[in-house]
Amino acid sequence: MEVEYAFTPDDVIAFQRYHLDHQPMAGRHVRWGLLLGVSACFLIFALVFWLPDLLRGRWSALSSGTLCGSLFLLYFCLFRHRLIARSVRLMLKEGQNAKILCNQQLTITPETLSQTTEFSSAVTQWAAIEKIAVTKDHAFFYLNTRMAYILPQGAFANEWEFKEFVETARRYHEEAIRSKAGS
Numbered sequence: 001m002e003v004e005y006a007f008t009p010d011d012v013i014a015f016q017r018y019h020l021d022h023q024p025m026a027g028r029h030v031r032w033g034l035l036l037g038v039s040a041c042f043l044i045f046a047l048v049f050w051l052p053d054l055l056r057g058r059w060s061a062l063s064s065g066t067l068c069g070s071l072f073l074l075y076f077c078l079f080r081h082r083l084i085a086r087s088v089r090l091m092l093k094e095g096q097n098a099k100i101l102c103n104q105q106l107t108i109t110p111e112t113l114s115q116t117t118e119f120s121s122a123v124t125q126w127a128a129i130e131k132i133a134v135t136k137d138h139a140f141f142y143l144n145t146r147m148a149y150i151l152p153q154g155a156f157a158n159e160w161e162f163k164e165f166v167e168t169a170r171r172y173h174e175e176a177i178r179s180k181a182g183s
Contacts, residue, residue: 001165002107005155007100009092013085014138015150020084022133106151108169111176113141115149126176132169139166 092098105116114123130142139162140148156162 001168002105003151003155003165004103004105005152007102007104007150008152009089009101011138011150011152012092012100013088014135014152015140015148016084016088017081018133018135018138018140019146019148020080106149106155108165108172110172113149113169113172126173127180129173129176132166132173134166139169141169 092101099119102117102119107114107116112123112125113129114121116122124143128143130144133140133142133148137153139151139153141151142148151165153159153162156165
């Protein structure tokens with residue numbers, strides 16, 4: 001099976017958002033642990049320094065710093081997906097990074113997954129694919145824990161064709177993993 005499609009910044013953003021929300025457990029624990037730890041520190045500073053100053057009618061530099069830090073963390077938590085989109089769009093403007101937005105061709109056979117663009121081609125055996133992740137609008141064929149081929153649903157005429165392609169890919173992947181485990 002083969003599909004050709006135009007790659008867009010929104011496809012890259014979708015992958016980055018998915019990856020941020022579904023990265024390996026250790027990464028998620030570290031990120032959320034740091035975020036909660038820093039938030040707890042700001043909350044303690046706010047209770048110890050900011051609230052008494054505010055009740056006395058004074059405003060100190062420490063109060064301002066605590067408030068700014070708390071607002072930054074709140075902003076990050078609420079708007080992290082927008083920050084990712086902005087970061088991806090800025091990255092695509094650097095150097096020749098926009099080359100990744102060229103037309104893509106993804107081909108699956110029972111043995112391999114291959115991606116071809118005007119600049120490159122790669123063939124990967126199914127057993128080397130780490131996982132296949134699917135969202136409503138995309139499929140991500142992970143080569144390792146951080147890199148994936150991105151397949152937008154918009155590459156297909158309808159949702160059924162997208163699901164059929166992904167299910168076929170999953171079947172090939174599962175068969176390769178079973179075959180490798182049996183050897």
